[in-house]
Amino acid sequence: MKGFRFLLSRAVQGVIVMFGVSLLVFFALFLTGDPAALMMAPDSTVAEIDAFREAMGFNDPILVQYGRFLAGVVQGDFGNSLRYQRPALDLLSERLTATGVLALSALLWSSLLGFALGAIAAVRKNKPIDFAIRVISLLGQAVPVFWLALMMIILFSLNLRWLPSSGYGTFQQLIMPSVALGAYYLSAITRLVRASLIETLGENYIRTARAKGLTQWRIVVRHAMRNAMIPVVTLQGMYLASLLGGALVTEIIFAWPGIGRLAVEAIQNRDFPVVQAVVLFAAMVFVIANFLVDVAYTWLNPRIRL
Amino acid sequence: MKHLSALALGLALALPATVVLAEDTTLVIGRSASTNALDPGFLREAATIVDNIFDTLVMRDENMDLVPGLATEWTSVDDTTWEFKLREGVTFHNGEAFDANAVKFTLDRVLNPDNKAPTISYIRTIDSVEVVDATTVRIHTQGADPLLPTRMSRYPAYIVPPQYIADHGRDHFANNPVGTGAYKFVDFIPDERVTLAANETYWRGAPQIDTVIWRPIPDNTARITSLITGEVDLIEDVPVDLVPLLQNAPDADLVQVKNGGLIVYLGLRMDKAPLDNKLVRKALNHAINRKGITENLLGGLATPAGTQVGVADFGYLDLPVPAYDPDLSRKLLAEAGFEDGFEITMQSSYRYMKNAEVAQAIAQQFEDIGLTVDQEVMEWSVYTQTVPFEGPIYMLGWGSTQTLDADAAVYAIFKSGEPYSGAVVPELDILLEESRQTVDPAAREQLLFQVQELANEEVPLISLYQEDKLLGKGVDVDFGGRPDARIPVFEISKD
Numbered sequence: 001m002k003g004f005r006f007l008l009s010r011a012v013q014g015v016i017v018m019f020g021v022s023l024l025v026f027f028a029l030f031l032t033g034d035p036a037a038l039m040m041a042p043d044s045t046v047a048e049i050d051a052f053r054e055a056m057g058f059n060d061p062i063l064v065q066y067g068r069f070l071a072g073v074v075q076g077d078f079g080n081s082l083r084y085q086r087p088a089l090d091l092l093s094e095r096l097t098a099t100g101v102l103a104l105s106a107l108l109w110s111s112l113l114g115f116a117l118g119a120i121a122a123v124r125k126n127k128p129i130d131f132a133i134r135v136i137s138l139l140g141q142a143v144p145v146f147w148l149a150l151m152m153i154i155l156f157s158l159n160l161r162w163l164p165s166s167g168y169g170t171f172q173q174l175i176m177p178s179v180a181l182g183a184y185y186l187s188a189i190t191r192l193v194r195a196s197l198i199e200t201l202g203e204n205y206i207r208t209a210r211a212k213g214l215t216q217w218r219i220v221v222r223h224a225m226r227n228a229m230i231p232v233v234t235l236q237g238m239y240l241a242s243l244l245g246g247a248l249v250t251e252i253i254f255a256w257p258g259i260g261r262l263a264v265e266a267i268q269n270r271d272f273p274v275v276q277a278v279v280l281f282a283a284m285v286f287v288i289a290n291f292l293v294d295v296a297y298t299w300l301n302p303r304i305r306l
Numbered sequence: 307m308k309h310l311s312a313l314a315l316g317l318a319l320a321l322p323a324t325v326v327l328a329e330d331t332t333l334v335i336g337r338s339a340s341t342n343a344l345d346p347g348f349l350r351e352a353a354t355i356v357d358n359i360f361d362t363l364v365m366r367d368e369n370m371d372l373v374p375g376l377a378t379e380w381t382s383v384d385d386t387t388w389e390f391k392l393r394e395g396v397t398f399h400n401g402e403a404f405d406a407n408a409v410k411f412t413l414d415r416v417l418n419p420d421n422k423a424p425t426i427s428y429i430r431t432i433d434s435v436e437v438v439d440a441t442t443v444r445i446h447t448q449g450a451d452p453l454l455p456t457r458m459s460r461y462p463a464y465i466v467p468p469q470y471i472a473d474h475g476r477d478h479f480a481n482n483p484v485g486t487g488a489y490k491f492v493d494f495i496p497d498e499r500v501t502l503a504a505n506e507t508y509w510r511g512a513p514q515i516d517t518v519i520w521r522p523i524p525d526n527t528a529r530i531t532s533l534i535t536g537e538v539d540l541i542e543d544v545p546v547d548l549v550p551l552l553q554n555a556p557d558a559d560l561v562q563v564k565n566g567g568l569i570v571y572l573g574l575r576m577d578k579a580p581l582d583n584k585l586v587r588k589a590l591n592h593a594i595n596r597k598g599i600t601e602n603l604l605g606g607l608a609t610p611a612g613t614q615v616g617v618a619d620f621g622y623l624d625l626p627v628p629a630y631d632p633d634l635s636r637k638l639l640a641e642a643g644f645e646d647g648f649e650i651t652m653q654s655s656y657r658y659m660k661n662a663e664v665a666q667a668i669a670q671q672f673e674d675i676g677l678t679v680d681q682e683v684m685e686w687s688v689y690t691q692t693v694p695f696e697g698p699i700y701m702l703g704w705g706s707t708q709t710l711d712a713d714a715a716v717y718a719i720f721k722s723g724e725p726y727s728g729a730v731v732p733e734l735d736i737l738l739e740e741s742r743q744t745v746d747p748a749a750r751e752q753l754l755f756q757v758q759e760l761a762n763e764e765v766p767l768i769s770l771y772q773e774d775k776l777l778g779k780g781v782d783v784d785f786g787g788r789p790d791a792r793i794p795v796f797e798i799s800k801d
Contacts, residue, residue, distance in 0.1 A: 083350050084342045150527050158531045165531040166523050253525040257497035270687050
């Protein structure tokens with residue numbers, strides 16, 4: 001019952017957040033002006049642009065426009081994309097697979113490698129290998145995604161000719177975008193796993209395990225890792241959602257047909273309905289990911305009871 | 307571990323297989339922009355792709371001369387009527403016959419205000435379309451329209467199949483277009499590709515390239531890399547900074563279409579002091595070192611311009627490029643009462659060749675004659691909202707692309723009250739209107755000359771230079787680019 005109340009309160013909070021985001025995204029876009037002039041041919045007359053503006057409903061009072069927007073959103077209707085003349089939600093869902101493949105693959109490899117590197121660094125604390133891992137992960141967090149992406153294109157496509165420079169459809173085409181997107185997370189996860197594990201390894205129960213004569217790796221894998229994972233899971237929940245942000249840059253550079261690229265092109269062209277749909281979608285992913293993190297906590301640490 | 311390999315397999319399966327095309331000649335074209343939809347009557351983007359699927363009544367050959375397309379001949383019956391004789395035996399890709407009804411349907415569809423066509427302005431002079439018989443169409447214009455044949459050579463005047471659209475609806479048509487052109491539509495996966503296949507029964511003969519794949523690759527480096535590595539055969543939009551990369555690549559060539567790009571200019575808010583003063587405008591005009599900018603900043607990929615009309619346009623007047631003469635500028639400013647200069651805002655964006663660097667150079671040159679320039683560099687989607695309302699100086703590019711006529715190059719930016727115009731010169735307005743009412747080409751050309759001479763004297767804006775159009779191609783591709791920016795694959799071959 002307590003658990004159910006917790007779920008309910010979380011759901012209500014989620015709805016409030018989504019409502020807040022809808023307000024923000026609508027009014028922020030409204031403040032930047034209307035897209036009528038941009039949508040029309042360059043030699044359109046003022047009268048033609050006005051007629052178009054009126055037809056699109058950009059002349060109605062802002063609250064009327066917001067009400068119309070909200071009523072649509074509740075029914076899953078974000079309106080038609082101004083550029084594509086198709087429902088914004090369709091455009092988004094068409095690109096969900098591409099972004100999903102990219103984000104999940106990035107999260108997958110960066111998590112696995114991050115755990116391994118973090119564990120090695122923690123166990124070999126202050127040894128040369130720990131130092132090397134720390135330097136690499138610091139670099140990984142310092143290097144911007146776009147720079148890494150371009151360097152990879154120049155090295156692996158232009159010079160070595162190992163991988164296709166862009167596009168979607170084959171495993172080879174997935175490698176560079178996935179590496180570019182995951183690099184930052186790899187570093188973050190490595191550092192966090194290392195720090196968390198070092199702390200855990202100093203706990204009393206670990207000393208007990210050692211006293212029992214367990215091997216170092218058995219202690220790390222069986223006893224320490226589970227507790228060390230709590231902050232890492234929080235991080236990953238956040239990352240899954242913010243991978244969408246990283247996808248903006250990665251998808252543009254590698255011509256990946258996903259949501260990030262849709263968002264950037266929509267912003268550049270003032271395609272309001274699409275921008276709104278993408279932002280609300282990202283907010284929804286955030287809310288859901290946070291919710292899942294809360295659930296995962298209780299599983300990982302029985303002390304945190306709902 | 308089992309779970310992991312299952313997930314990896316899942317990921318691999320989720321990626322659709324690439325199209326495998328054996329033995330056919332395939333041309334892959336990389337573009338910077340994604341395609342939204344393929345209905346030529348309602349485009350919100352360049353007509354590059356649909357140009358290969360559809361035909362117009364009138365076409366342009368390599369020399370940019372108007373030649374018969376789906377119309378075999380056209381004549382001006384009277385001041386407000388043009389008659390087109392249509393080609394017989396042409397069919398759409400679905401077998402539907404091309405005839406006068408298709409022409410009427412095509413134009414009426416765009417002109418109908420309920421349809422909210424974004425490019426209605428390109429054919430707004432049309433009053434009505436009359437079907438005389440199956441192979442004869444008369445287009446009645448509201449006033450005299452000397453440019454009507456030109457209007458019939460570009461979008462939105464690509465001829466569409468009435469029956470097909472009636473049967474399937476506009477939305478379906480936009481994603482599954484059917485035309486009379488050299489290429490048939492195969493598939494369209496948004497942000498990924500558009501595939502076209504040769505129309506073997508095309509009325510101009512079977513194309514040499516069997517399959518065309520258009521791939522949007524927005525990032526400049528990725529696009530150029532994909533050309534150099536042979537992933538694509540032809541690319542649009544080569545940025546100036548990456549030209550050397552292309553020139554040094556053994557398997558790729560730079561295609562430089564001289565004067566194939568826009569004419570970049572400084573728009574001036576003539577209704578605002580101090581730009582309402584002709585002496586001030588002239589002073590600014592002579593303060594700019596156009597040669598220095600085009601040669602040093604732009605690497606010779608643009609040509610200084612003395613007029614807003616492109617070299618290839620009908621009505622082009624070869625006016626001398628305004629001399630770079632800072633002393634004269636200072637003198638003119640003093641004459642206008644601004645010995646100590648003044649403070650002014652100059653707006654620009656990131657759109658044209660090295661846009662921000664050029665704006666910086668010009669600001670510096672304005673400071674050299676005593677001005678204090680406040681530079682505002684804005685993101686393009688914001689910039690288009692403010693131009694030309696704020697200024698008072700703003701940098702824009704304009705061109706007659708696809709019409710190749712002086713009217714499209716100057717009317718919208720010289721005529722007072724037009725959405726992109728900051729100019730206020732009543733005599734210019736009169737000349738511009740008169741040119742639109744004059745059907746006789748020789749008389750019209752004279753009027754367009756007068757427009758440019760007057761602009762040269764009044765300086766309603768400051769023409770800077772005309773950009774070249776830059777493309778990249780594989781060495782095995784035979785294509786020299788076109789001043790009208792089209793990529794007609796029908797005219798391209800590949801070894």
